Amino acid sequence: MVVPMRLIISPTSPYSRKARVLLREKGLEAIVTEVITNVYESNLVTEYNPLGRVPVLKDQSLNIYDSIIICQYLNNYQPDIKKSIYSLSNSTWEDQIRVALADGIIDSALQLVIESRRPIEYQSSMIIERHTAHILRGLQACEEQISEYKIKFDIPEIGLACALSYLNFRLPNINWGSKYHELYEWFEKVKQYKSMKETEFTIL
Ligand SMILES: N[C@@H](CCC(=O)N[C@@H](CS)C(=O)NCC(=O)O)C(=O)O
Numbered sequence: 001m002v003v004p005m006r007l008i009i010s011p012t013s014p015y016s017r018k019a020r021v022l023l024r025e026k027g028l029e030a031i032v033t034e035v036i037t038n039v040y041e042s043n044l045v046t047e048y049n050p051l052g053r054v055p056v057l058k059d060q061s062l063n064i065y066d067s068i069i070i071c072q073y074l075n076n077y078q079p080d081i082k083k084s085i086y087s088l089s090n091s092t093w094e095d096q097i098r099v100a101l102a103d104g105i106i107d108s109a110l111q112l113v114i115e116s117r118r119p120i121e122y123q124s125s126m127i128i129e130r131h132t133a134h135i136l137r138g139l140q141a142c143e144e145q146i147s148e149y150k151i152k153f154d155i156p157e158i159g160l161a162c163a164l165s166y167l168n169f170r171l172p173n174i175n176w177g178s179k180y181h182e183l184y185e186w187f188e189k190v191k192q193y194k195s196m197k198e199t200e201f202t203i204l
Pocket residue numbers: 010012013014015016039052053054055065066067068110
C-alpha cells in the first residue's frame with residue numbers, strides 16, 4: 001500500500017527546491033504532499049528535525065533530513081520502507097562530489113544572504129570576500145566539467161540548477177552568467193523544465 005509522504009519546505013529555500021525538483025522528475029507528485037512552513041515562525045520543523053531546518057521528508061515512521069538524504073531517498077523510493085535501500089553506493093564518486101559542489105555553492109550563497117541582512121556596521125568584509133570566492137571557484141569547477149552536467153538531470157544536476165537559480169534570486173550582483181558562459185547556456189535550457197518552472201522561488 002502506498003502511504004502518502006509529506007515534504008516540509010520553504011518556498012525560498014534552495015535545499016528544499018532540490019527535493020521539490022527531484023520528486024517531480026521522479027513522478028512522485030501524487031505521493032508527496034508539500035507543506036509550506038516558515039522556519040522562523042513555526043515549530044513544525046523542529047517537531048521532525050532537531051536541527052530546525054527545511055527540507056524534511058516525513059514517510060511513515062521516518063523523519064528524513066537533510067536535502068541530500070531526502071533526494072537519495074526519493075530517488076530510490078519504494079512503497080514499503082523496509083525495502084527502501086540505502087543507496088549512496090549507486091552513484092559514482094564523481095557524481096557525489098558534484099552533489100557536494102552544488103551544496104557548497106548554496107551554503108556560501110546562504111552565508112552571504114545572512115550576512116547581508118545584518119546591520120551594515122556589523123557585516124564582515126572577510127566573510128563576504130571568502131564566501132564570494134568560494135562561490136566563484138565552485139562555479140569555475142562546474143564550468144570546467146560542464147559536459148558531465150549535460151548527460152542527465154539527476155541529483156547533481158538538480159543541485160547545480162537550484163544553486164544557480166538561488167544566485168539569480170538572492171545575489172544577482174554576482175552576475176555569474178556573464179563569467180561562466182557554458183553554465184549559463186546549460187542553465188537557460190534546464191530552467192525551462194517543468195520541474196524547475198513549478199518550483200520557482202516565491203516570497204509569500
Ligand atoms: N544541509 C541542509 C541545510 C538546510 C538549511 O540550512 N535550510 C535552511 C533554509 S534554506 C533553514 O532551514 N534554515 C533555518 C535555520 O538554520 O534556522 C540541507 O541540505 O537540507
